[in-house]
Amino acid sequence: MIDESMPSEHIPDGYVHGYTEREHARLVDQATTLTDLLHHDTRYPLGTSVLEAGCGVGAQTVTLARNSPGARFTCIDVSPRSLEAALARVRAGQIENVTFQQADILDLPFPEESFDHVFVCFVLEHLPLPRQALVSLRSRLKPGGTLTVIEGDHGSTFFHPDDADARRAIDCLVTLQARAGGDALIGRQVFPLLAQAELRDVEVSPRMVYVDSSRPEWVEGFTRNTFTAMVEGVREQALAAGLVDAATWARGIAGLQRAVGPDGVFCYTFFKGVGVR
């Protein structure tokens, strides 16, 4: 659901070498951007090969590759058009440790045990068979390699002032995504999905975006320009599908907008899971 609408912090060279568990914890506490919150603890060692499955237009690819400059990334997507956009983005960022390839997660053109690590972000939510996708990806991992999954969960959303119409507007997204074969409540399922795909030592951590008016950059960057914009973006679809009437929809959007006022609060949770083959 996320593009690069949040400002990204510069990560100094050599940072990766000083990385420790304690540093990790400190960063969770101090995450200043969504990119920090989701990606700070993914660092792949020098010389490792990483498959990014479902890279889309490369929104995560740039962060991934910058954070692990010594790793080699193979980034796949089913859509040639998305891959073109991703390639342009990576070139614009002068990133050299990434190659792109058109491929389907359920029909991967790589032999078993090809990669040291696999990374999947905001992909499973769109797939009718997320568990099978993980099984397919796991088989391309070398034994001991990790599979990392990041997903949002629209059902984790709550806000103040609470508003039944705003909740209904969000429910429209969930319903539309289900009708398209996806699952907007997948974040909470990351643990069972990884476990069912026979990854071991699975660890999942929630990453809550908590926004109140003491954090104006998150009010703008996340609540307004990411989440509310995403909801507003499905208006026509929701009306056409008869999920809601125009008046309720308008009240719902107005309700979300109250959550960005001075007394407003907004909460949304992403989930990040890592399992080992």
Add this chain to the structure above:
Amino acid sequence: MIDESMPSEHIPDGYVHGYTEREHARLVDQATTLTDLLHHDTRYPLGTSVLEAGCGVGAQTVTLARNSPGARFTCIDVSPRSLEAALARVRAGQIENVTFQQADILDLPFPEESFDHVFVCFVLEHLPLPRQALVSLRSRLKPGGTLTVIEGDHGSTFFHPDDADARRAIDCLVTLQARAGGDALIGRQVFPLLAQAELRDVEVSPRMVYVDSSRPEWVEGFTRNTFTAMVEGVREQALAAGLVDAATWARGIAGLQRAVGPDGVFCYTFFKGVGVR
């Protein structure tokens, strides 16, 4: 909502002196009990006076007083019966830095600027006038003193597998609490409440309890024996109030019980806020 059903970790003597920001972050990451998650970053210095408002039966008092052995706590509650239980608990724990007093938060028997710090946990959710309570408590703080609030938020609950009847059972708690003059969605309001009561430098952090089957002690201690038990506890009230029928209620409880299965996941968020007079 919480008593001491979660096991409490022993906190070694002298711990308070080694306390640092980094340690704080590490502890958030490693919280092994609900007490850790909520209380680890509340430590009052030697010689300070602290008012605990609404101590109830002393469930938090014991932790508070142990974590800050050099501070003096004055713990108040409106209920003499609760105070008796709290006194017994503190005596059983051989805690000596606590005194109890019967008092109403809106009619405090202390002069202005009496205390260095104020602490309120799981209290505002029960009050018809939470903002006024904070205004009253703020006035007893010395300038520069802190007011700390911890509250849960029943509307933050989500789980896998999702279940409409389980959500309905939880909604019954929210409705019953509202009818009793309280607000079970108060956690998300901690920031605006503190700001409206004219505390400054308000900082609120969410404390999510995330439970999957890799954390069996939380499955038992929180999802089953704390949260689900709390919901089950209002069955008669919910049925008597006509909020739900018995069959729906039974399905709702069964739904919550599925969230403690091997593929189940459960999420609940507490909010902790600190403001300065």
